[in-house]
Amino acid sequence: MIPTSRRLFLAGAFALACAVPSAGQADGVLRVGTVVNNEPWEFTDPQGRLAGFDIDLMMEIGRRLGMKVEFDIMPFRDLFGALERGQIEAAICSITVTPERASRFDFSQPFYRTSQGVVVMRSSGIRSLRDLKGRSIGVEPGTTNEEWVKANARTFGFGAISYSTGVNEGLRQLQAGEIAAYFGDLPVLIYQLLTRRDLAVIERLPTHDLYAVMLPKGSPLTEKIDLAIAALKKDGRLAEIHRKWFGQSPEPGSPSAVPMRRP
Numbered sequence: 238m239i240p241t242s243r244r245l246f247l248a249g250a251f252a253l254a255c256a257v258p259s260a261g262q263a264d265g266v267l268r269v270g271t272v273v274n275n276e277p278w279e280f281t282d283p284q285g286r287l288a289g290f291d292i293d294l295m296m297e298i299g300r301r302l303g304m305k306v307e308f309d310i311m312p313f314r315d316l317f318g319a320l321e322r323g324q325i326e327a328a329i330c331s332i333t334v335t336p337e338r339a340s341r342f343d344f345s346q347p348f349y350r351t352s353q354g355v356v357v358m359r360s361s362g363i364r365s366l367r368d369l370k371g372r373s374i375g376v377e378p379g380t381t382n383e384e385w386v387k388a389n390a391r392t393f394g395f396g397a398i399s400y401s402t403g404v405n406e407g408l409r410q411l412q413a414g415e416i417a418a419y420f421g422d423l424p425v426l427i428y429q430l431l432t433r434r435d436l437a438v439i440e441r442l443p444t445h446d447l448y449a450v451m452l453p454k455g456s457p458l459t460e461k462i463d464l465a466i467a468a469l470k471k472d473g474r475l476a477e478i479h480r481k482w483f484g485q486s487p488e489p490g491s492p493s494a495v496p497m498r499r500p
Contacts, residue, residue: 269308271328273310275425278290292308294329295327295450302462312379313402317342343455343499344450346492346498353442353444354442356421377404404419466496470493
């Protein structure tokens with residue numbers, strides 16, 4: 238159940254910085270925008286607490302900056318405006334680095350690499366993108382999934398596009414027969430397969446997305462957060478978070494294992 242308050246205050250404030258100096262914010266709070274219904278990256282657990290890979294990562298960053306982390310819950314597409322208005326100081330939600338986004342915002346170094354995918358009801362008989370000709374499909378607005386769908390709609394002859402907020406709503410539409418397929422990030426879709434035997438991922442789109450923390454352009458926090466992520470990779474803490482949520486260590490040389498340059 239999603240908490241009634243949109244703001245979730247998490248413990249872990251003001252721990253001693255391990256490798257990076259304090260960001261020196263006046264109130265010592267790092268305000269981070271994120272979403273829910275995006276397992277395993279961020280979601281509310283049965284006790285109504287915010288949990289997930291991204292949540293653990295930001296809490297560790299906050300500890301190393303000596304800051305309290307405050308999460309502000311909102312739809313994915315609203316994260317961009319919230320950053321530009323100064324409502325939040327950073328955003329994390331399996332956010333893919335793109336040239337257009339990098340022209341508007343700062344990004345930390347990538348901390349995960351993946352691709353996109355397509356999920357259908359196993360009983361539908363749909364087995365490829367070609368089978369979606371003329372059929373309605375679902376996607377979340379403002380995402381790189383939407384960008385891929387629009388860029389390839391004519392090639393595959395997709396029908397109407399239905400929009401949803403989060404994977405749970407998209408899968409509800411899929412189960413209800415309102416859409417024939419749902420397009421999303423591959424880790425999120427595969428995570429659903431752990432408990433949903435009625436679903437099937439029919440395509441792995443070779444998009445090679447890189448996830449990073451997004452910040453306002455020229456933010457004084459950008460370098461500090463980037464250094465914190467590098468430290469988490471070097472001391473193995475990011476690998477621990479990866480094992481917690483994916484059951485295995487990150488691949489050697491991957492963005493989850495080694496420091497990288499910022500975009």
